[in-house]
């Protein structure tokens with residue numbers, strides 16, 4: 001944190017993301033301001049607080065829009081302002097094309113091996129381009145100097161780096177891609193492949209979660225654009241522009257609550273499910289997304305209860321799934337499917353004294369979530385494909401008692417950092433059920449040995465290190481550009 005502060009003292013820093021770090025929602029007692037669920041915000045919020053600057057985001061779902069009139073800028077966090085939030089307003093039609101359409105129905109399924117077919121509509125692409133240009137204008141307006149450091153987040157803004165470069169040629173632009181990058185064969189089906197790559201190569205630094213995504217990206221550039229690749233330092237020269245392609249595995253704050261101000265939890269899974277003493281609690285947390293392997297894990301839980309009747313009455317599954325992207329049809333049908341599966345499992349194995357599973361389809365407060373992580377015997381992350389997955393790291397961070405078992409998908413970036421977790425292929429339901437059984441039977445000393453090592457990883461490779469490395473590289477690149485300019 002000190003490193004970040006020192007490196008950035010007096011530097012004009014602008015963060016850009018689709019999602020706002022604070023969402024204003026209308027409640028019965030007025031407008032409430034809360035942090036939305038999602039890895040990106042969880043990861044960047046501590047950085048924005050730490051270094052100040054400006055965060056530009058889409059003013060999505062801002063119930064305070066009427067109250068702020070024409071004031072696009074507000075100081076956040078509420079009550080203890082540390083940085084400026086600049087909202088960019090877009091029309092419902094633009095939101096449908098840019099966000100629902102090209103970002104979430106084209107790029108999201110294109111980048112995840114979940115076998116959901118991407119849809120490409122010409123109108124969505126036009127809106128995506130137009131909204132990226134609107135954000136580029138906002139960056140230009142917010143820049144206090146002609147050479148800011150701009151940090152662009154994620155697949156909503158593939159075209160933005162090039163557009164910022166056209167408006168602010170001396171800016172240092174870093175893009176971080178939070179989700180996987182597909183191999184060249186898959187990426188090649190995107191009708192706008194060349195434009196997407198050209199847009200991203202407006203960046204000085206392009207960051208990915210793990211080496212495989214970086215390798216895939218470089219391979220896509222090599223096959224699609226006239227460019228020169230230097231495999232030694234993973235750089236791409238495209239036209240006169242040099243871009244470095246790096247990996248920065250994202251993480252969480254350590255200690256998990258740097259303020260130390262923990263509110264008492266109001267939610268207990270054991271209480272909610274009437275668990276008898278000694279019963280085991282399995283926890284899963286995530287957005288309701290088809291990449292997160294929710295039906296797959298529900299089926300594995302059912303298989304365990306079928307094959308091992310001795311566990312009936314002695315295990316409970318608490319699934320906390322925050323509804324997400326309800327505008328997209330596939331997300332709505334997934335939601336229904338999960339509710340149906342949960343109900344069927346409870347009908348089949350539940351008794352008046354035993355609730356096998358509680359599927360909680362809502363967002364829960366951070367303090368409640370932390371309590372759930374500490375209450376669980378097992379935390380399961382069954383993603384079909386995931387850039388990193390912060391839930392896995394949050395669970396580990398909460399286990400000061402060094403107990404608890406993490407079951408982690410082989411296809412989540414986090415698995416590369418935590419080989420001590422029980423790795424699973426979530427497409428293989430029977431193996432998933434068998435791994436669950438091993439987790440239920442793991443002796444406490446083995447749990448402690450694994451947990452100790454995972455905690456050391458999350459402690460040392462925390463979000464401050466992620467941001468520190470990313471910003472250090474940005475500052476380095478900026479100095480290099482300034483020297484080259486001076487000749």
Ligand code: ADQ
Nearest residue numbers: 037038039042178286287322363364386387388389390391
């Ligand atoms: P996500 O796909 O959103 O992030 P993830 O990394 O698991 O996935 O982050 C989810 C975050 O939302 C966690 O901080 C979790 O605690 C929170 N959350 C989930 N469900 C919740 C609920 N019901 N109530 C409250 N909070 C909830 C994307 C990529 C990931 C990558 C991150 C960060 O898809 O692969 O790890 O960005 O780069």
